[in-house]
Amino acid sequence: MSLTVGTQLTPDRSPEARALSLALDKYIRKISALEGKTQYAAAPACRVFIHAGSDTPATGTDDSPGQDMCFVVDTYNKDIYFISGWSAAATFTSTKILD
Secondary structure, three states: OOOOOOOOEEEOOOHHHHHHHHHHHHHHHHHHHHOOOOOOOOOOOOOEEEEOOOOOOOOOOOOOOOOOOEEEEEOOOOEEEEEEEEEEOOEEEEEEEEO
């Protein structure tokens, strides 16, 4: 399963971001198993992205992380957002979790 990531986002390849991505992926798989849901068998996805813009990640293809339950780091404003409710590039919610 490949992700289509928006043009304003780049995967954060730092060791800390990778550790967070792996931990979140493992937790999502655990919760899904408890709920009886089947998870895809692909390698764990990157769940931490760097936002190139100077504004809040908004719905639309430029800011779309291509998946649900991930983080977007706004390096311009030094904020972190949690992406939830993602179902398409134009449908997701970004919640600021660190200001």
